[in-house]
Amino acid sequence: MTQLSSDALDFRGKVVLITGAGTAIGRAVAVAFARQGALLSIGDVNEAAAAETLDLVRRNGHEALFTRTDVSQESDVQAFVARTISRLGRLDCAFNNAGIAPEDENRKPLAMLDAALFDRLLSVDLRGVFLCMKYELQHMARAGRGTIVNSTGVAGLVAEAGLAGHVAAKHGVIGLTKVAALEYAAHGIRVNALTPGEEMAGPVLFLCSEAASYVTGQVHIADGAATVQRMFAIDLLSKARAGASQAAGVG
Numbered sequence: 001m002t003q004l005s006s007d008a009l010d011f012r013g014k015v016v017l018i019t020g021a022g023t024a025i026g027r028a029v030a031v032a033f034a035r036q037g038a039l040l041s042i043g044d045v046n047e048a049a050a051a052e053t054l055d056l057v058r059r060n061g062h063e064a065l066f067t068r069t070d071v072s073q074e075s076d077v078q079a080f081v082a083r084t085i086s087r088l089g090r091l092d093c094a095f096n097n098a099g100i101a102p103e104d105e106n107r108k109p110l111a112m113l114d115a116a117l118f119d120r121l122l123s124v125d126l127r128g129v130f131l132c133m134k135y136e137l138q139h140m141a142r143a144g145r146g147t148i149v150n151s152t153g154v155a156g157l158v159a160e161a162g163l164a165g166h167v168a169a170k171h172g173v174i175g176l177t178k179v180a181a182l183e184y185a186a187h188g189i190r191v192n193a194l195t196p197g198e199e200m201a202g203p204v205l206f207l208c209s210e211a212a213s214y215v216t217g218q219v220h221i222a223d224g225a226a227t228v229q230r231m232f233a234i235d236l237l238s239k240a241r242a243g244a245s246q247a248a249g250v251g
């Protein structure tokens, strides 16, 4: 059994790569890792937002490397990971967090969904995670160690009407996470998925730390209990059947 050290969340000397670190969750996680001593490599399409994150990290007395990266582009991701290793010397942890938030005006039933929008969502939220893992794992497997956390969402666990692309991508992230965990456990690499709500820094640092050394291939849910409640008093098919019977004058 591994002995848990009292400084399990000490990331001094560790290199952590984060995608989508320009805003919200990615930014908060970047600052939290920096405070725990990690060397950061952040990638984002939004250079202005990423610059604000860098500024925040530096104001906390730490340094970070930024590489403009579109996670849906293989050459960008390959260059981002290669630059991280050439400039910072190693790669210990990766938080594959970049994603496209669902927009209300794009909510449509599947039969009405624009195929180009579907492709765009999958290219960032799913292909992006695949590409990041592809290049991170190549390096981590050579090094014989590493931890990866992929952002999924409640949409990776349950469906939401009107969001087929988002739901498909987030379910896909969980599948990719499980495959990667299976394939790379023997290389000393752990891969988990995280279902975010608001406060993600603690769960991400935990999953990347030695405190989670026996946790891999799992979906860690930190959603403030959003998914534990029963959503419907009656299932949807029963409702539809009751409606049809009523319309037909039966029952």
Ligand SMILES: NC(=O)c1ccc[n+]([C@@H]2O[C@H](COP(=O)([O-])OP(=O)(O)OC[C@H]3O[C@@H](n4cnc5c(N)ncnc54)[C@H](O)[C@@H]3O)[C@@H](O)[C@H]2O)c1
Binding pocket: 019, 020, 021, 022, 023, 024, 025, 026, 043, 044, 045, 046, 049, 069, 070, 071, 072, 097, 098, 099, 100, 101, 124, 128, 151, 152, 153, 154, 195, 196, 197, 198
């Ligand atoms: N906020 C939540 O409550 C919540 C809930 C469920 C899932 N998530 C997931 O967590 C992750 C982060 O969520 P957030 O709320 O911080 O999102 P956000 O929209 O605030 O930030 C996403 C970041 O990803 C970047 N990004 C977008 N497309 C990119 C691309 N092609 N390449 C590189 N970077 C790109 C954006 O510039 C931004 O900095 C996402 O994957 C999201 O789907 C968040």
